[in-house]
Amino acid sequence: MKILLPTSTDLAPALPDGWEGVAVDARAEIPAEHRDAEAIVLWAPSRRHLASAAALPRLRLVQSLSAGVENIVTAGFAEEVPITTGAGLHSLTVAEHTVGLVLALLRSLPESLAAQAEHRWAGEIGGPQPLNPPEKLNSLVGARVLVWGFGEIGQTVAPVLAGLGAEVRGVARSAGERAGFPVVAESEVAAELPGTDVVIDILPGGDATHHAIDAAVLEALPDRAVLVNVGRGTTVDPVALRAALEAGTLGGAGLDVTDPEPLPAEDPLWDAPRLIITPHSAGGKPVGADTRITENLRRLDAGEELLHLAAR
């Protein structure tokens, strides 16, 4: 049995008995001699690659390494072929980027870099300072963090922020405690906002989350609060965000995702004050892919439930 492995990332999975791995170019059509493949791993496939994958006649497993698989689900694979996602493979890297954006905002890194470009020691940022005065959040120590979307990424980032002194709560569909952190219900989030210093948006895309962070949410936050979005660009109303930053009613924001992506050069968001935009660089580097591939092949052979099966 043949499994196709994309050359778009370094892979060397241990394969169960009977499986043979074949490297293929994820930007090109699958060569005719590999149309007998029964499984395929997808990572950053071109449209042409995806179309030729969907046409493989003997396919029994599509293992994506991406968390989001909208493009794969709609690519024309036969309905009986299971598609499994790369959920979880990006938790560490996205959590890391999230922490980086939060700290860049709190620690005034853009302002330090601007001063550096002028050869200026920014004494107004350094030296003795009050801790988290009402007008400027400058540390996670005692900061009240709300992780909106408290799945695997949220639960990875929460203990890191807590380890730096933050008080962390999650927001999820139902209230309770998860991974040792208090979780408030989505329906109760409005009451939390006035007591929140940092909002971390890890919401998925879709109609239910469209502009979940809107003018009302931004208005309810303290003026020193900062927003970081590593979820989907559609979850934040960009007009309301820019207005809040320009009015000074939001302390700062960091966006790794925008709507649309890439953000067009003429978009006014680029120039909003105290805003950091990174080009969807939080994830993009699957961690633990080999183990995931091995495990899902084993489950396929054994007829067990596959890990992270995508809804069709």
Place this chain on the structure above:
Amino acid sequence: MKILLPTSTDLAPALPDGWEGVAVDARAEIPAEHRDAEAIVLWAPSRRHLASAAALPRLRLVQSLSAGVENIVTAGFAEEVPITTGAGLHSLTVAEHTVGLVLALLRSLPESLAAQAEHRWAGEIGGPQPLNPPEKLNSLVGARVLVWGFGEIGQTVAPVLAGLGAEVRGVARSAGERAGFPVVAESEVAAELPGTDVVIDILPGGDATHHAIDAAVLEALPDRAVLVNVGRGTTVDPVALRAALEAGTLGGAGLDVTDPEPLPAEDPLWDAPRLIITPHSAGGKPVGADTRITENLRRLDAGEELLHLAAR
């Protein structure tokens, strides 16, 4: 008994029976009516304030909130007056800044900000990327971190970096294990460097650490390695650092401390490539000062050993 509390930071310590707290301006001479003070807390004192403190005739405790107390030790206090440092009060904030600098370098934040200023979506940074290729460290996942100076700050930052997937070792005078992390002896550090991706310098100042990070150390590191200095500016040879950055034999550097400080406008270091300079903004915000003051007053009354007594 009177203890003088500086208005340069927010303080409200619980005082043991018999003690009365009086707020004084740390930038001014101590008023005559408070020359009967038996204890004083120092934070960002002016030279004039420090001189008048040293002349207090009934003084029995000088509690600094700074980790470094060189200026206080040499200010002329009577030899029998104990001076205690603020060691530990800056561990969380300095650890936080350290993580911020490391992630800014790994996650290419300066490059993202430069692209943002041009309204350019930096596709070369975002999207699918290899994880930590030889030419660029882009994640802490699997990164080999060496924390050079493994005291309280180092032991605070280590679990945070480990929580993001890094392999962390400390460097201290003697080898062993501390706070759950392997520690290599200072004398053996050269052997560690070729296998190190991130060097975190938390060394104290002084002759023994002067230019501890010199051309030989920088040369021994892989080309993709990054250096972050939150210790003292004198511990890094700035000429060697600039040369390594310009030659591309060091991946990047983040300095919160320089020699001298402020760094003069004409210093060539400002323009070194892939270098972030922050204006000594890591600490400067004592955390837990009230508790420290209360405890050291209690110990003073009880005749017990004081916390963090400075060597004279």
